[in-house]
Amino acid sequence: MKLIIAIVQDEDSSRLLNGLMNKGFGVTKLATTGGFLRAGNTTLLIGVEDEKVQDAIGAIESVCKSRKQLTTANTSATGVSGGGYVPFPVEVTIGGATLFVLNVEQFLKV
Numbered sequence: 850m851k852l853i854i855a856i857v858q859d860e861d862s863s864r865l866l867n868g869l870m871n872k873g874f875g876v877t878k879l880a881t882t883g884g885f886l887r888a889g890n891t892t893l894l895i896g897v898e899d900e901k902v903q904d905a906i907g908a909i910e911s912v913c914k915s916r917k918q919l920t921t922a923n924t925s926a927t928g929v930s931g932g933g934y935v936p937f938p939v940e941v942t943i944g945g946a947t948l949f950v951l952n953v954e955q956f957l958k959v
């Protein structure tokens with residue numbers, strides 16, 4: 850058995866959850882925050898039999914789209930008197946999805 854940890858954008862999470870549930874996968878949804886953007890995203894825990902891993906990844910790929918987002922990065926302002934930090938906009942491409950596939954040693958419901 851494997852545990853897929855899928856970090857997805859909030860905009861895709863509802864459709865993905867429905868798609869995975871309709872295919873019979875067990876899913877837990879967590880509200881999470883990305884370390885770089887400090888913006889909300891969604892992490893799904895999906896426990897799957899080994900032979901279903903590709904099916905689950907396919908479902909994720911079909912729903913999760915990459916998007917560009919402008920964010921404000923802080924950089925050292927060497928030309929500014931007194932130093933300090935000046936924010937400037939940076940475009941980042943987020944997603945589709947960031948996936949970790951882990952081996953599960955034991956799966957118990959007690």
Ligand code: 2BA
Nearest residue numbers: 856882883884885886887888890941942943944945946947
């Ligand atoms: P965030 O950390 O908020 O990152 C959002 C997007 O910002 C990233 O998209 C990437 O395009 C960009 N980014 C991240 N760190 C950067 C940096 N140091 N410099 C420039 N741009 C940077 P994704 O790569 O698609 O990641 C989406 C979300 O997946 C991340 O949100 C984070 O929550 C998670 N994630 C990505 N890689 C991870 C990892 N190795 N471990 C744990 N979580 C990860």
